[in-house]
Amino acid sequence: NAGVTQTPKFRVLKTGQSMTLLCAQDMNHEYMYWYRQDPGMGLRLIHYSVGEGTTAKGEVPDGYNVSRLKKQNFLLGLESAAPSQTSVYFCASSYGATGLAKLYEQYFGPGTRLTVT
């Protein structure tokens, strides 16, 4: 049981380049999330998904797109990278987000460190 995995672990992009970050979970979770973490800013939600085929915007969605074609995968795309997108990106998943507190518990992947020059 690998939990939540992310690829790649590190990436350096030039301004204007594009890339896709892949998140995969093997816990049969319905909900998946993409966060970015910057020094002094804490974790900020970029996009999230409440099930296969659905996505929604979080707090800081501009410059990113996502897709959830399969329940176990959640992809984060940067179409035209900017230096402001230099950050650590975390993917997370959870059983759900309503009802019992246990459903809110989020399990995180190891992160992707992205630098845009």
Add this chain to the structure above:
Amino acid sequence: RKEVEQDPGPFNVPEGATVAFNCTYSNSASQSFFWYRQDCRKEPKLLMSVYSSGNEDGRFTAQLNRASQYISLLIRDSKLSDSATYLCVVNIPDRGSTLGRLYFGRGTQLTVWP
């Protein structure tokens, strides 16, 4: 006003000390509360949920005060391995939706020294 605010820290304490972290949240409709732990350059991991009646897990005690919208984490008999950043996390319902999202505080850094 931020949804979740924490003590800025950092806290530097000797082994064996007792240390307490505080956190306030702004939305009275918040339903669930957690403390996560994040080690340097690692992902956040759930430390414990916070229940209305307060709860304890070994050396860790979490308290919730709904009236004051205040959460605390107490660590007794600190160990070197407790050095990490502690994140206060609150579920806040979205407007017009039953979906609740987690909001993370910026974290409080703890260093336990020998």
